[in-house]
Amino acid sequence: MLTATGLTVHYGPREVLHQVDVTVESGELLAVLGANGSGKSTLLRATAGLVPSSGTVTINGRERGPLDIALVFQRIHLVGRRSALDNVCAGALGRLPLHRSLTPALFPREVREEAMACLERVGLADRAHDRAAGLSGGQQQRVAIARALCQRAPVVLADEPVSALDPAAAEQVLELLAELAHTERLAVLAVLHQPDLARRYADRVVGLRDGSVVLDGAPDQPVDSLYPHALLEIPS
Template sequence: MLALRGVRVQYGSRAVLHGVDVTVSAGELLAVLGANGSGKSTLLRAAAGLTPAAGGTVTVDGRRRGPLDIALVFQQIHLVRRRSALENVCAGALGRLPLHRSLVFPRVVREEAMACLDRVGLADRAHDRAGSLSGGQQQRVAVARALCQRAPVLLADEPVSALDPAAAEQVLALLAELAHDEQLAVLAVLHQPDLARRHADRIVGLRDGRVVLDGDPSQPVESLYVSALEPAP
């Protein structure tokens, strides 16, 4: 569903990604691991079109990535804290609404947003202000907002790094469940190998802007996980 082929990214004269190839299938949760500076977040931003690539291609379902093909969930959750959870989820539909309707969400969108909140287990908090929710609940609202976008690809940039262990487990389990049940292609940048092993269908390790690991997390490859997380010498 999502394919990065030969993607290169440079910041000035410094190369950050060196011709990276990464694919994510529909129905798959791919975890990307690596040390700080390995290129994990740059890979995600290049996939989303937020960082321009110096070379290579990004395709969704075999065609060039379009503006509505990819939904994003960030480490910084970016909810409007004074608005309700439901209104925040409705915002996921803004890209497909006429401009003159963008400030008043029609009933059909509100119903869809409620269904998305129910999908992440927060229908009972729909009318609570986002700022009153716990960190894990806020991140689940952000996932529901991404679902309301109807994108076939979901990219999550360190979505659990600010959460306590129990909330982190819940969010990763939710992302895996959505990938499998909704046939989404989910790519999550993580710092936690244990979480990746428990929830991901596949793990890619980056080191110095290159793929050094691409495999099944159930295999006994601890030494490769360690090498993926160590910075380059």
């Protein structure tokens, strides 16, 4: 589904990503692990086209398009004063004419119905009309995932989606991402700080060190080599 080939990124004179090749199949959750500064988030941003890079990114064998990738971030970018439903509807903005996207009140009925179905999919239909700011961190992240579903993108990129969550909420979000990958046949790439979560929920793990891929395989393989001084990063 998603193929990134030869991705290289420089920040000024410093090369932070070097000739990285990554594939994510439809129906797969791929976890990207590595120490701080290893290039994990840069890989995700280069894949999404958010930072200048060399190399190629294709989806289903064709050049990446603006609606092909949905993003889920560590900082949960919801409009707090709007309802969960309005925030999920925003996932459809890319396919709506401008005059229908100026205010949530103008979202077509079919978009609101689809957004409600997405909230149902993440277990939050009963909170659809609650303000996003009143939801817990884990619930807000699930709303963000529902918004990504409403975008109808075949690829979801999640940049440290559970780093700000408590352990129970982190488990719920990773379980949801894995389930959506498997049942909706999405290609999901998740940058993680927690090797234990990757072992439990990922189908495959890619490890980065100093901007290069140093391992790619089963989620239960040893990852100690990715972390200097054998200090694995764990959720705070």
